[in-house]
Structures are given as C-alpha cells and as structure tokens.
Amino acid sequence: MSTALPVPSASQLLSGFGALAFRTAESKLTYRLATVLSLIASGFAYCVYLLVWLAVYRENPNPGPIGRGAMTAYLVVAFMVNAILTLSLEFRFIQRVRMGLVGIDLLRPLGFLPFQMAQGVGDALVNLVFVVPIFGVGLFFVGGSLMPPTAGAAVLGAVSLLLGFVVNFGVSYLIVQASFVLQSGYGVIFTRAALHQIFSGLAAPLVMFPDGLRAAATFLPFRHVVETPVRFWLGMAGPSEAPLLLAEQAAWAVSLLFLGELVFRSVMRRHQVQGG
Amino acid sequence: MHFYLRLYLTALRARAEYRVDFLVGVLTATSMQLAAFAFFWIVTSHAPGLGGWSSGEVLALFGLTAMVLGLSEGLLNGIWWLPWYVIDGQLDRLLVYPVKSLVFVLLSRPELHSLGNFTAGAVTFGVAWSMMAAPTWALVLVPLWVVCGAVIYTAALVMIGSVLLKASGPWNTPMLSIHHLLNAARYPASVYPRWLNVLILFVLPFGAAIFFPVSFLRGDGSLFVALAAPPVAAAASAIAAFFVWELALRGYQSTGS
Numbered sequence: 001m002s003t004a005l006p007v008p009s010a011s012q013l014l015s016g017f018g019a020l021a022f023r024t025a026e027s028k029l030t031y032r033l034a035t036v037l038s039l040i041a042s043g044f045a046y047c048v049y050l051l052v053w054l055a056v057y058r059e060n061p062n063p064g065p066i067g068r069g070a071m072t073a074y075l076v077v078a079f080m081v082n083a084i085l086t087l088s089l090e091f092r093f094i095q096r097v098r099m100g101l102v103g104i105d106l107l108r109p110l111g112f113l114p115f116q117m118a119q120g121v122g123d124a125l126v127n128l129v130f131v132v133p134i135f136g137v138g139l140f141f142v143g144g145s146l147m148p149p150t151a152g153a154a155v156l157g158a159v160s161l162l163l164g165f166v167v168n169f170g171v172s173y174l175i176v177q178a179s180f181v182l183q184s185g186y187g188v189i190f191t192r193a194a195l196h197q198i199f200s201g202l203a204a205p206l207v208m209f210p211d212g213l214r215a216a217a218t219f220l221p222f223r224h225v226v227e228t229p230v231r232f233w234l235g236m237a238g239p240s241e242a243p244l245l246l247a248e249q250a251a252w253a254v255s256l257l258f259l260g261e262l263v264f265r266s267v268m269r270r271h272q273v274q275g276g
Numbered sequence: 277m278h279f280y281l282r283l284y285l286t287a288l289r290a291r292a293e294y295r296v297d298f299l300v301g302v303l304t305a306t307s308m309q310l311a312a313f314a315f316f317w318i319v320t321s322h323a324p325g326l327g328g329w330s331s332g333e334v335l336a337l338f339g340l341t342a343m344v345l346g347l348s349e350g351l352l353n354g355i356w357w358l359p360w361y362v363i364d365g366q367l368d369r370l371l372v373y374p375v376k377s378l379v380f381v382l383l384s385r386p387e388l389h390s391l392g393n394f395t396a397g398a399v400t401f402g403v404a405w406s407m408m409a410a411p412t413w414a415l416v417l418v419p420l421w422v423v424c425g426a427v428i429y430t431a432a433l434v435m436i437g438s439v440l441l442k443a444s445g446p447w448n449t450p451m452l453s454i455h456h457l458l459n460a461a462r463y464p465a466s467v468y469p470r471w472l473n474v475l476i477l478f479v480l481p482f483g484a485a486i487f488f489p490v491s492f493l494r495g496d497g498s499l500f501v502a503l504a505a506p507p508v509a510a511a512a513s514a515i516a517a518f519f520v521w522e523l524a525l526r527g528y529q530s531t532g533s
Contacts, residue, residue: 038449045456048463049315055467056323063322187300194304194311203315210321213314 008109016110017118024122028088039083039130046079049203064208070234073145074205076138077230080131082202085165085225087123089116089172090189094179106268113261116176120169149235156242157233160224163249168225170256171196177263195220201227205236221252279375284351284383291388301389309342309396312462327466329494332407336490338462339404340418342397344425344485345458349390352382352430358437359448368530378434378521410493417489417502424506425485429458431513432480438517438524454480461486484509 008016028035053075057068066074093116096102108115138146148154171192178188197203198213199222206214206227217223228245231237237245292298316338320331329337358381361367370377401418432454440450457475461482465473477483485506491497 034449038452041449041452041456044453045459048456048460051468051472052315052319052326052463055326055463056319059323059325059327182296182300187297187304190304191307194307197311198314204318208322209318213317 013110013114017114017121020110020115020118021121021125024119025126026122028123028126035126035130039134042083042086043079043134046075050075053204066205066208069145070236071204071208072142073234074230074236076142076146077233078202078226080135080138081161081164081226081229081233082200083131083134084124084127084161085168086127087120087168087172089120089123089169090175090179092119093176094186094189097179112264113173113257116173117169120165120172124165145234148233152239153232153235156237156239156246157229160229160232160246160249163246163253164225164229166253167221167249167256170253170260171221171225173260174256174263177260177267180264180267196222196225199223200225201230205231221256224249224252280379280383283380284386287384288386288388291386298388301387302392305346305389305392306396309393309400312338312459313400316462327464329464329466330407332404333490333494334463335400336404336408336493337464337486339397339399339401340421340425340486340490341458341461341482342393342400343418343422344397344429344482345455346390346392346394346397347422347426348430348433349387349393351386352426353387353390354381354384355430355433355437356448356451357381357385359440362441365530367528371525371528377525378518382430382434405493408493409495414493421485421489421502421506424510425482427510428480428482428485428506428513429454431510431517432457432482434517435520438520441524441528458482481505481509481513 050072053071054068056063057071061068093102096105105115106112110118135146148157175188175192182188199217199220201217201223206217206223209217224245228237228249232242232245316331316334319326320334325331326334358367361370361381367377367381370380373380405415433451436450436454437448440448457480460468460472460476465477465483465487468476473483477487488497488505489502492499492502
C-alpha cells in the first residue's frame with residue numbers, strides 16, 4: 001500500500017526555499033576560513049590584472065575610452081560583483097553525485113531547480129557578508145569613485161546584480177546537467193571558468209576589448225554577470241540604456257533556466273544514481 | 277630511485293584509465309591558457325609593450341610559465357591532494373611505509389591535463405622566440421629553466437601544504453595563492469611594486485627561473501645570472517621544502533579517519 005505525499009502549498013515552498021538558503025549559508029560559514037582564504041587568493045590574482053592595467057596606463061595614458069581612475073574603479077567593483085556571484089553549486093553537486101546523495105536531492109518536494117537555486121542564494125548571501133568589508137577597504141584606497149553617482153545608478157546596479165545572479169545561476173545549472181552526464185564535471189567547470197574569465201568583463205570592460213573578442217562577448221551571457229551590473233553601479237550605463245540592457249539580462253536569465261530544465265528532463269530519462 | 281620511478285609510472289597508468297577525463301582535462305588546461313592569453317591580447321591592443329618589454333618578450337614569459345606549471349602538474353602534482361590524504365587517513369598509512377613521504381606524496385597523483393598546459397606553453401614560447409633576437413644555442417638552456425621553475429613552484433606548494441597539515445580541512449585554497457603567484461610571472465617584474473618583486477624573485481623565487489632567463493634572451497640580462505640563478509633558487513627551495521615538511525610532520529596529528 002502506498003500513500004501519496006500532499007502537494008506542498010506555495011507558502012510552504014517559499015518557506016522551504018528560504019530555509020534551504022539559510023542552511024546553505026550556515027554550512028558555508030562553517031568553512032569561513034576556507035572562504036576567506038579563497039577570497040584572498042582570488043583577490044591576489046585580481047591584483048595582477050589591476051597592476052598590469054596600471055602599467056598599460058603608464059605606457060599609454062590614453063589607451064581607450066576609459067581613463068585610469070574610471071578603470072581602477074571598474075576593476076575594483078568588478079572584483080566585488082564577481083566575488084558575490086561566485087557560487088559553489090557545481091562543486092557541491094559533483095560531490096553529491098559521487099557519493100550517490102543526488103538521489104535524495106531529486107526527491108525533494110521543492111523541485112530540483114529551486115533546490116539548487118536556494119543553495120545559490122545561500123552562497124551569494126555569505127559572499128555578500130565577506131565582500132562588504134572589502135568594499136570598505138576599496139573605498140579607503142580608491143575613494144568615492146567606487147560609489148554610484150546617483151541613487152538611480154545604485155538602484156539599477158542592484159536590479160542588474162539580481163538579474164546577474166540568475167544568469168550566473170542559469171549557466172551553473174547547465175554545468176550541473178553536464179555533471180549528471182559526465183559523472184565528473186571538473187572539465188566543464190574549468191572550461192566555463194575560462195569563458196567567464198574572458199567574456200564576463202572581469203578583466204576589463206568590453207569597450208576595451210579588441211573587435212573580434214568584443215563581438216564574441218556580445219553573443220554570450222557572461223558579460224551580464226559582471227560587466228552590466230558594474231556599468232550600472234558606476235553610472236557608465238545611464239537610464240537610457242537601462243531598458244535594453246536589463247531586457248537582455250532578463251532574456252538570458254529566462255532562456256538559460258528554460259534550457260536547463262529541458263536538458264534536466266532529458267538527462268533524467270537516462271540517469272542512474274551512483275551507489276555511493 | 278627505481279621504486280619511485282615504478283610508483284610514478286603506476287600512478288600515471290591509473291590516471292590514463294580515464295580517457296574522457298584526460299581529453300576534457302587537456303581541453304580545460306588549454307582553455308585556461310587561452311583565457312590568460314585573451315587578457316594579454318586585450319592589454320597589448322592598448323600598449324605596444326609593458327614595463328619596457330615588447331609583446332614578444334612578454335609572450336616568452338607566458339610560455340615559460342605555462343611549461344613550468346605543466347611540468348609540475350605532470351610530475352609532482354600530488355601535493356594538491358594533501359588535504360584529502362590527511363582527511364582520509366591515507367597520510368597516516370604512508371608515514372609507516374619505508375619511503376620518503378614527501379617524494380611519495382608528490383609522485384602519487386600526476387595530472388595528465390598538464391599536457392595541455394605544457395604544449396600551450398611550448399607553442400607560445402616558440403612563437404615568442406621567433407619574435408625575439410635570441411641566440412639559437414640558448415634553446416638548450418630552456419629545459420634547465422623549466423625544470424628549475426617546476427622545482428621552485430612545487431617547493432612553494434609543499435611549504436604551504438605543510439601548513440595545511442596543521443589546519444586540515446577539505447580545501448586546498450591556500451595553495452591557489454601560490455598558483456596565482458606563479459601566474460604573476462607571466463608579466464614583467466617591472467610592472468609590479470617592489471614588495472611583489474622581492475616576493476617572486478627572492479622569497480618564493482619563481483622569477484629566478486622565468487624573469488632572469490627571459491631577461492637574458494631579450495638582451496638585458498647576463499648569461500651568468502640566467503645560468504646560475506635558476507639552479508641555485510631551485511636547490512634552495514627544495515631544501516627549504518624538505519625541511520619545512522619534516523618539521524610539520526613532527527607535529528602532525530591524525531584526523532582519526
């Protein structure tokens with residue numbers, strides 16, 4: 001005899017989502033030393049970008065449409081946006097595939113996509129906590145140019161950051177599907193990291209890219225994870241550009257989630273859970 | 277020596293079993309090199325040179341750095357797995373073997389994707405060489421520089437790994453700092469502030485095996501420094517790494533796994 005579980009209500013799903021996000025944040029805080037060390041390591045790597053750009057400005061004081069001060073502000077804010085939106089989704093998932101725990105995740109009443117997204121929200125919240133003091137240090141060294149020029153820029157930056165989270169999550173969710181198929185997803189994770197590093201605008205705004213590279217970047221979602229929120233926040237993109245840029249971000253977000261769900265359903269038809 | 281060679285070949289054979297992993301790994305390593313190269317492309321599209329170095333000379337730094345990374349990953353990569361060896365209790369077992377524990381750890385996990393990094397580095401270095409007026413005979417020195425660089429890089433990883441013996445956890449992020457420091461050697465030392473130069477030329481002297489040789493190749497460094505500095509730095513780094521490792525093992529406490 002079997003008993004069907006009751007379908008959870010919308011409020012139950014919402015509270016489940018919140019609880020999962022909170023628990024993910026708590027578990028990530030358990031390894032706060034690792035999070036801090038990871039931030040320091042990526043901060044150091046990022047310093048190299050910054051120092052190389054400063055050398056470029058010494059060699060050529062007018063290398064493009066962005067001046068030295070604006071570029072410094074861009075790079076510092078881009079580092080922080082990237083740090084906030086760095087999700088541990090794929091690594092966490094690979095571990096669970098290997099241990100066979102993913103079978104439990106597939107049975108959760110919340111659904112697989114919201115389950116993954118809740119964990120992503122938890123990651124981003126913890127990252128935000130660590131980035132706030134870094135922003136203070138950045139303000140001390142770089143000054144007010146890190147702040148949005150108007151309240152409107154701040155609002156647009158915040159909205160764009162939220163959409164950037166969904167775009168980034170959408171890409172991660174596709175990587176998760178690849179891990180279902182390959183069992184080990186390290187290759188796709190690092191390939192994605194390489195694409196993100198080039199095309200997200202992490203190392204420079206797209207306007208500084210050579211033509212070929214910029215053209216490629218405009219056809220990919222990565223720039224909407226870092227470059228678009230930073231441009232809004234710093235006032236480099238004004239309200240006149242907002243409708244188009246935000247619509248592009250939203251379109252990428254929806255398309256990636258939709259594609260992720262399609263792939264997920266197809267993967268589920270043939271997936272076998274590992275015995276652990 | 278024969279034992280360590282057999283250990284390495286066995287580990288290599290085990291890794292080669294996962295052919296798809298190997299293929300994806302090589303593609304991944306190559307794409308990471310391409311990502312770094314894309315930044316180089318962006319930067320050099322705005323400045324003809326960096327810190328007084330031409331783009332060809334900077335490219336030589338890129339190539340040498342990638343070969344150093346590739347060789348270390350291909351031969352001595354096991355140190356990256358140290359945190360998991362500690363957590364799983366594998367290190368406890370290893371410590372009662374009649375072998376040099378550090379050598380065993382280093383050789384236990386070669387990464388075949390190193391082939392991607394090494395090949396990308398060799399190709400880049402070849403292109404850079406064709407853009408410089410370096411003497412052809414100097415090519416015979418390249419293996420020496422790459423080996424010395426790999427020893428210095430691995431030694432730095434071992435020293436950080438030794439610290440992780442005290443603070444075990446399922447992460448090796450502190451080692452990433454060393455990886456990023458090595459990547460800093462892709463750009464001329466003159467780009468960096470003095471403290472960073474001291475760090476990468478004298479404290480963790482990757483620069484000795486990368487900057488000094490390329491300085492010689494571009495004609496402003498001496499042959500003596502390019503010949504002597506890399507082996508001296510490699511020997512000093514290796515001795516320091518063995519010393520720190522042994523010191524860390526004295527206070528090692530098992531996780532009880």
